[in-house]
Amino acid sequence: MKTDDLINLLAQDAPVRMRIGKALTIAVVAGILISGGLFFAMIGFRADIDTAMQTIRFLFKFVVTIALAVTACAVVFRIGRPGTSLRVSGWALLAAPLLLLAAAAVEMAVMPSDSWSARMIGHNARFCLTLIPLLSIGPLACFLLALRYSAPEKPGVAGAVAGLAASGIAATFYASNCTDDSPLFVLLWYPIAIALVTAVGYVLGKRILRW
Secondary structure (H helix, E strand, O other): OOHHHHHHHHHOOOOOOOOOOHHHHHHHHHHHHHHHHHHHHHHOOOOOHHHHHHOOOHHHHHHHHHHHHHHHHHHHHHHHHOOOHHHHHHHOOOOOHHHHHHHHHHHHHOOOOOHHHHHHHHHOOHHHHHHEEEEEHHHHHHHHHOOOOOOOHHHHHHHHHHHHHHHHHHHHHOOOOOOOOHHHHHHHHHHHHHHHHHHHHHHHHHHHOOO
């Protein structure tokens, strides 16, 4: 018997407590509410939010973070189902980084080169590396709990994708507080924070999602 056939057979024989689609839908809603509640209770919008919303660079941060959250959540919804192809949804994960790279290239083309370093370093790197992981805790926990109702073929990868989705949600909230709007800043610091959460998700997934 092939490995894929065995996985499908075991998944069919396992007692179903809740359908994975319903569990993950609840996880998405709960994760957003937890992350949002923590954000508004502890952090909140930046002081100049009204002015910032009139700038393309500020709004573009949300294009990137929401694209990451949506595409990663799409993979989470599929990765817990044995034998389901991840090819299309997996390639969709490239949307956010490609958008960000394009924006950074445009900024470098229109801004003087001696300003690139300052824009990339910014003023909020410490907060970025702290707050995105902090705001990811709730969504990540929700995703991992929901994925326990599934049978991911690669628990570590499933956990990593859960971390990616959780950090996308967290980064969306954090972007409304961060005063560094340069795509160069986002290109450097946001991926580091997101990678930390993704790595934690991988480690936890290997332990929690094994079956």
